[in-house]
Amino acid sequence: xxxxxxxxxxxxxxxxxxxxxxxxxxxxxxxxxxxxxxxxxxxxxxxxxxxxxxxxxxxxxxxxxxxxxxxxxxxxxxxxxxxxxxxxxxxxxxxxxxxxxxxxxxxxxxxxxxxxxxxxxxxxxxxxxxxxxxxxxxxxxxxxxxxxxxxxxxxxxxxxxxxxxxxxxxxxxxxxxxxxxxxxxxxxxxxxxxxxxxxxxxxxxxxxxxxxxxxxxxxxxxxxxxxxxxxxxxxxxxxxxxxxxxxxxxxxxxxxxxxxxxxxxxxxxxxxxxxxxxxxxxxxxx
Amino acid sequence: xxxxxxxxxxxxxxxxxxxxxxxxxxxxxxxxxxxxxxxxxxxxxxxxxxxxxxxxxxxxxxxxxxxxxxxxxxxxxxxxxxxxxxxxxxxxxxxxxxxxxxxxxxxxxxxxxxxxxxxxxxxxxxxxxxxxxxxxxxxxxxxxxxxxxxxxxxxxxxxxxxxxxxxxxxxxxxxxxxxxxxxxxxxxxxxxxxxxxxxxxxxxxxxxxxxxxxxxxxxxxxxxxxxxxxxxxxxxxxxxxxxxxxxxxxxxxxxxxxxxxxxxxxxxxxxxxxxxxxxxxxxxxxxxxxxxxxxxxxxxxxxxxxxxxxxxxxxxxxxxxxxxxxxxxxxxxxxxxxxxxxxxxxxxxxxxxxxxxxxxxxxxxxxxxxxxxxxxxxxxxxxxxxxxxxxxxxxxxxxxxxxxxxxxxxxxxxxxxxxxxxxxxxxxxxxxxxxxxxxxxxxxxxxxxxxxxxxxxxxxxxxxxxxxxxxxxxxxxxxxxxxxxxxxxxxxxxxxxxxxxxxxxxxxxxxxxxxxxxxxxxxxxxxxxxxxxxxxxxxxxxxxxxxxxxxxxxxxxxxxxxxxxxxxxxxxxxxxxxxxxxxx
Numbered sequence: 001x002x003x004x005x006x007x008x009x010x011x012x013x014x015x016x017x018x019x020x021x022x023x024x025x026x027x028x029x030x031x032x033x034x035x036x037x038x039x040x041x042x043x044x045x046x047x048x049x050x051x052x053x054x055x056x057x058x059x060x061x062x063x064x065x066x067x068x069x070x071x072x073x074x075x076x077x078x079x080x081x082x083x084x085x086x087x088x089x090x091x092x093x094x095x096x097x098x099x100x101x102x103x104x105x106x107x108x109x110x111x112x113x114x115x116x117x118x119x120x121x122x123x124x125x126x127x128x129x130x131x132x133x134x135x136x137x138x139x140x141x142x143x144x145x146x147x148x149x150x151x152x153x154x155x156x157x158x159x160x161x162x163x164x165x166x167x168x169x170x171x172x173x174x175x176x177x178x179x180x181x182x183x184x185x186x187x188x189x190x191x192x193x194x195x196x197x198x199x200x201x202x203x204x205x206x207x208x209x210x211x212x213x214x215x216x217x218x219x220x221x222x223x224x225x226x227x228x229x230x231x232x233x234x235x236x237x238x239x240x241x242x243x244x245x246x247x248x249x250x251x252x253x254x255x256x257x258x259x260x261x262x263x264x265x266x267x268x269x270x271x272x273x274x275x276x277x278x279x280x281x282x283x284x285x286x
Numbered sequence: 287x288x289x290x291x292x293x294x295x296x297x298x299x300x301x302x303x304x305x306x307x308x309x310x311x312x313x314x315x316x317x318x319x320x321x322x323x324x325x326x327x328x329x330x331x332x333x334x335x336x337x338x339x340x341x342x343x344x345x346x347x348x349x350x351x352x353x354x355x356x357x358x359x360x361x362x363x364x365x366x367x368x369x370x371x372x373x374x375x376x377x378x379x380x381x382x383x384x385x386x387x388x389x390x391x392x393x394x395x396x397x398x399x400x401x402x403x404x405x406x407x408x409x410x411x412x413x414x415x416x417x418x419x420x421x422x423x424x425x426x427x428x429x430x431x432x433x434x435x436x437x438x439x440x441x442x443x444x445x446x447x448x449x450x451x452x453x454x455x456x457x458x459x460x461x462x463x464x465x466x467x468x469x470x471x472x473x474x475x476x477x478x479x480x481x482x483x484x485x486x487x488x489x490x491x492x493x494x495x496x497x498x499x500x501x502x503x504x505x506x507x508x509x510x511x512x513x514x515x516x517x518x519x520x521x522x523x524x525x526x527x528x529x530x531x532x533x534x535x536x537x538x539x540x541x542x543x544x545x546x547x548x549x550x551x552x553x554x555x556x557x558x559x560x561x562x563x564x565x566x567x568x569x570x571x572x573x574x575x576x577x578x579x580x581x582x583x584x585x586x587x588x589x590x591x592x593x594x595x596x597x598x599x600x601x602x603x604x605x606x607x608x609x610x611x612x613x614x615x616x617x618x619x620x621x622x623x624x625x626x627x628x629x630x631x632x633x634x635x636x637x638x639x640x641x642x643x644x645x646x647x648x649x650x651x652x653x654x655x656x657x658x659x660x661x662x663x664x665x666x667x668x669x670x671x672x673x674x675x676x677x678x679x680x681x682x683x684x685x686x687x688x689x690x691x692x693x694x695x696x697x698x699x700x701x702x703x704x705x706x707x708x709x710x711x712x713x714x715x716x717x718x719x720x721x722x723x724x725x726x727x728x729x730x731x732x733x734x735x736x737x738x739x740x741x742x743x744x745x746x747x748x749x750x751x752x753x754x755x756x757x758x759x760x761x762x763x764x765x766x767x768x769x770x771x772x773x774x775x776x777x778x779x780x781x782x783x784x785x786x787x788x789x790x791x792x793x794x795x796x797x798x799x800x801x802x803x804x805x806x807x808x809x810x811x812x813x814x815x816x817x818x819x820x821x822x823x824x825x826x827x828x829x830x831x832x833x834x835x836x837x838x839x840x841x842x843x844x845x846x847x848x849x850x851x852x853x854x855x856x857x858x859x860x861x862x863x864x865x866x867x868x869x870x
Contacts, residue, residue, distance in 0.1 A: 013775065038301075041560070049649050049803075049846070050802050050803050050804070050846070051803070051804050052803050052804050052805055052844040052845070052846075053348065053804070053845070055844050063842070063843055063844070063845070063851065064843045064844050066649065069649055070649075072664050083287065087836070087839060087842040087843070088805070088840050088843045091805065091836060091837070091839070091840035091844075092804050092805060092840065092844065093808075095804055095805065095808035095809060095840075096804060096808070098808065098812065099808060102861075122812050122815070124816070124819040124830075125819070125823070126814045126818075126819055126822045126823060127816075127818050127819040127822070129812065129815060130811055130815065151804070152801065152802075152807070163368075167291075168290065168366030168369055169291070169366075169368055169369055170368050171366075171368040171369045171371065171372030172801075173368075173371060173372045173375045174375045174376070174801070174805060175375070175376050175627070175799070175800055175801050176796065176797060176798070176799040176800065176801040176811075177796070177799070177801060177807055177808065177810075177811045178801075179800075179801035179807070182368070182371070182372075183367075183368050183371075184293070184353070184356065184368045184370070185353050185356075185370035185371060185382065186292065186543035191293065192291070192368065193290070193291030193366065193367070193368065240863065244592060255809075264380055
């Protein structure tokens with residue numbers, strides 16, 4: 001006897017889709033060739049469904065539903081491009097753009113154009129729209145944290161906590177619009193529980209968290225991703241066998257990542273894999 | 287030997303003593319094994335729910351939560367300091383910076399009922415007298431506006447208005463038709479004997495006679511629905527929890543009454559605390575839950591003390607414990623104080639808060655009946671809903687349905703405040719008209735004509751004088767596009783500046799949004815900014831009016847919880863009614 005996967009069939013934008021039970025609506029959309037904007041969702045993290053940019057309309061549900069977190073159900077009827085969905089996605093993008101610097105956010109510019117979001121229409125003559133004004137926190141040679149680019153997607157907190165690192169150096173602090181990602185009493189990262197694995201940076205979608213190398217190069221106008229090569233290799237430090245992606249520009253390593261779908265790392269690394277590469281370029285090395 | 291990183295700051299003796307008194311001296315035992323992390327996870331589940339009581343102890347001991355104090359609590363409970371700090375900064379009643387004094391802090395309410403009762407004059411007076419004033423959201427004392435609550439340092443919290451007579455709180459006292467308020471002013475709220483002499487704990491005995499299934503059936507047949515605003519059928523909820531087998535189960539009394547204008551549960555808890563405990567025990571028996579929890583808002587010190595006293599007396603009398611009231615069913619109750627967060631009245635946020643996490647709502651489904659407190663099956667009801675169950679168990683569903691209407695059976699507590707002559711909690715049969723209710727409260731007071739009534743609180747909506755003939759039922763209010771909500775009826779006369787009221791309502795939501803989801807976190811801020819602009823400039827363009835609607839729609843459609851869903855409702859209704867000058 002063979003064990004067969006239980007399949008669920010649903011309708012997305014009028015199209016019949018069959019997917020394994022337990023699949024999220026977002027993944028079902030993907031299998032149907034429907035592109036969905038996401039921000040707080042990531043392949044290697046538990047969905048927190050806070051950004052609400054991936055919402056869809058599900059028949060019988062009063063409010064819209066976060067597609068990243070909601071599992072499909074048999075007979076579900078999903079609309080991903082209804083007027084309500086378009087409106088909510090547009091407004092979420094507008095809200096984000098109205099207070100947060102999205103200039104380095106992955107992919108969001110495309111969706112802002114797609115939905116015709118106008119983040120600038122919130123400033124008023126006597127009451128300018130409140131923004132996430134923050135000075136970048138530069139406290140060591142490895143990371144910077146620039147929270148005026150932070151969309152509070154919770155990804156870094158998850159990666160630091162029980163989705164990857166179990167270090168719990170950072171948490172969401174405060175409430176409402178004034179909530180920020182922070183350490184206890186805002187102590188510097190070197191004084192916190194941080195172990196410098198860099199996994200928070202690995203999952204940050206907006207450039208709020210950056211490797212110091214990248215931050216410095218951007219400030220100097222030298223960051224040119226279109227000229228960068230990515231070489232996959234295996235970390236040389238221990239026997240675990242983590243895959244590394246070495247991002248190089250002008251034959252110099254500028255950043256190290258790991259593929260989110262890699263069976264060993266799920267995109268997460270430790271301080272050695274993430275930052276222990278300077279020896280490769282050491283002038284004293286022969 | 288800890289497996290979490292804790293900084294170098296140390297707690298002082300006062301802080302350590304306070305924390306030990308609050309949560310005991312039972313340091314987490316960490317075994318260093320290869321399963322350390324797994325052990326860590328289990329331990330966090332076991333003890334993390336003591337975080338909120340521990341933070342309260344620190345706040346009370348020193349007037350703030352110091353780095354050393356936080357480290358001590360984190361060490362004892364094995365909570366990462368960053369997470370504990372995230373929790374501490376979530377709540378209005380906690381502060382994480384040194385206030386520079388060790389004095390009590392006077393919280394003064396800023397919301398509508400107090401706004402029109404000269405709260406700013408009270409603040410000026412208090413500050414002139416050297417008091418440290420904190421501008422607070424609604425304190426749940428709207429019948430005695432302007433409301434104050436004193437947060438103690440090194441001593442208990444207190445409410446200055448508590449010398450007021452019971453008579454004034456229950457204008458209907460002595461009325462023989464009262465069902466939910468019948469004990470108030472008659473039964474000594476501090477005495478189990480007094481409660482029992484008035485028929486107290488007969489309902490629990492009757493429930494045990496009937497058995498859990500018959501109790502759940504009676505609740506379902508009665509048509510009782512939740513009295514917090516959502517009006518979910520209580521019988522459906524209880525039956526769903528009763529059907530869950532094989533896991534620990536919980537019943538929770540949601541006493542985090544924070545909807546601006548609402549104070550009915552406070553009045554019940556302060557004046558009839560044994561009934562709250564008994565009804566929770568009935569719920570526990572009916573659903574098969576052994577764990578009862580009372581989560582009460584931190585600004586209710588009298589209610590908290592009286593409930594604690596009631597629980598202690600009931601436990602001593604064997605009404606709670608391993609064989610609660612001789613039922614053969616184990617049931618006990620633990621009380622937890624909130625710390626100032628409107629959002630924690632939302633059921634899933636309440637669970638998160640009680641578990642020792644930030645009070646952020648969770649996505650539903652899954653629902654609390656299967657994944658509630660500690661991800662276990664949970665029935666959660668507010669005191670008013672629970673007290674109805676006593677009546678239903680004792681007198682049967684048919685008798686219960688003899689009051690109210692077919693779709694809204696029973697009676698409803700209303701919180702009358704604003705410009706009425708006799709503000710307070712009133713009990714009416716569903717179907718009484720709004721106009722009759724205002725008459726019951728002595729009609730209008732002050733100068734001017736009735737301009738509007740705020741129904742259901744900040745999350746509700748304004749109605750005009752043409753709604754005086756509206757029968758107060760779930761179905762009629764729904765049909766007229768408004769809501770009974772938590773029973774708020776706040777009257778405003780035409781000499782009141784409604785723009786200022788609406789600016790404050792929008793500020794309330796801005797302050798109380800937990801910040802988790804984008805539509806509510808940013809939407810409530812943009813909405814408030816729009817209202818401030820309108821107030822300053824005296825007008826709103828048609829374009830801006832359209833944007834207000836756009837913002838309301840995304841908050842309704844895409845927010846995680848009811849806070850976002852209702853954050854635009856009152857303001858939009860005010861604009862629609864023409865209450866705000868300059869708004870098209």
